[in-house]
Amino acid sequence: MGKRSSNHDASDAIASQLKRYYESVEQEPIPGQLLDLLEKLDEAERAGGTGGAH
Amino acid sequence: MKRNGRAVRAARTEMSAPHTKIAEGATPFSFKREMLAALPGLRAFAVSLSRRHDRADDLVQETVMKAWGKQESFQPGTNMRAWLFTILRNEFYSQMRRKGRELPDPDGVFAGNLATHPEQYGKLDMADFKAALDTLPDDQREAIVLIGASGFAYEEAAEIAGVAVGTIKSRVNRARIRLREILDVDGESDYGPDNTSALLVNKSFPSI
Numbered sequence: 001m002g003k004r005s006s007n008h009d010a011s012d013a014i015a016s017q018l019k020r021y022y023e024s025v026e027q028e029p030i031p032g033q034l035l036d037l038l039e040k041l042d043e044a045e046r047a048g049g050t051g052g053a054h
Numbered sequence: 055m056k057r058n059g060r061a062v063r064a065a066r067t068e069m070s071a072p073h074t075k076i077a078e079g080a081t082p083f084s085f086k087r088e089m090l091a092a093l094p095g096l097r098a099f100a101v102s103l104s105r106r107h108d109r110a111d112d113l114v115q116e117t118v119m120k121a122w123g124k125q126e127s128f129q130p131g132t133n134m135r136a137w138l139f140t141i142l143r144n145e146f147y148s149q150m151r152r153k154g155r156e157l158p159d160p161d162g163v164f165a166g167n168l169a170t171h172p173e174q175y176g177k178l179d180m181a182d183f184k185a186a187l188d189t190l191p192d193d194q195r196e197a198i199v200l201i202g203a204s205g206f207a208y209e210e211a212a213e214i215a216g217v218a219v220g221t222i223k224s225r226v227n228r229a230r231i232r233l234r235e236i237l238d239v240d241g242e243s244d245y246g247p248d249n250t251s252a253l254l255v256n257k258s259f260p261s262i
Contacts, residue, residue, distance in 0.1 A: 010239045011230055015202050017183045022203035024180065025098035031111055034093065034118065041122045042086045 083130040089118065092135050095204060099139055102199040103146050105188045113149070117142040136206065140214045143196065150192075186236040190229050197225035198233075 096117065100110035120141050121128075128137055187195060193215070200211040201222070212219045233239075 010234050013239050014230060014233050014237070017180075018187070018198065018202045021180055021183055021187070022098050022102065022199065025101045026094040028094075028097070030093050030097065034111065034115060035090075037115060037118055038086055038089060038122075041119070 085122075085125050085128075088134045089121065089138070092138050095135065096138050096142060099199060099204055100142055100146070102187070102203070103143070103192070103196055113142055113146055116145050120145065133210070135204075136210050136214055139200070139204065139206075143214055147192075183237070186233055189236060190232055194225045194229040194232065197222050198229035201226050 093114070097110060097114050100113045100117075101107055104110045104113055117138060121138055128134065187198075190198070196215060197211060200206045200214060201208065206214065208219050208222055212222045215222060
């Protein structure tokens with residue numbers, strides 16, 4: 001019985017499950033807070049040159 | 055009324071147009087844009103690493119601020135994703151050192167969570183997979199995610215984790231073995247889209 005390939009198949013199964021899991025998180029919407037933060041950092045830089053935020 | 059609406063609309067387009075069109079001397083590289091593009095993957099890595107969404111979002115936020123603060127140290131043309139992943143990863147471990155582990159023993163959680171669904175026999179549930187992934191030691195989980203999901207080469211993952219390539223390889227291997235054990239996947243029949251239906255038939259009609 002395909003003993004030779006069974007380890008390989010198991011790795012494939014785990015690999016594809018891992019990808020599916022990761023992709024499901026990637027597809028979640030980015031939290032608004034995070035987008036706001038980027039927007040603020042960008043605005044601060046435009047307004048005050050560098051080093052305005054920190 | 056009509057004029058008012060039009061004025062508002064005009065003002066709105068006036069406000070948004072320069073933002074997108076005139077990007078300060080049309081710089082070819084936009085830090086913000088690059089960062090936005092990297093966010094989904096960065097966040098998925100953070101969730102995998104920290105195992106919790108709330109903590110992951112804190113991590114990503116911290117990473118964005120840190121990265122923004124030292125964007126001068128980033129060289130355009132080099133791998134922005136790897137750079138961000140490195141910052142996030144370092145932030146995760148330094149938070150761990152500061153706060154310590156505040157999570158319950160993942161093994162205990164896992165044992166309670168892994169449910170057997172007869173109707174899904176042969177198909178590994180995503181929640182079960184996450185529970186299994188979460189039981190891995192941090193360094194192994196990090197390695198298998200960087201290689202198997204984030205799409206980094208071994209060399210890149212080694213650089214992100216600050217270890218030798220061989221170390222990453224052995225961590226990935228140990229992670230694979232451990233996951234296989236936990237999930238009891240033997241590769242021949244337990245699950246996978248190709249095997250599922252055959253397995254279901256066999257299991258449903260054992261006497262035929």
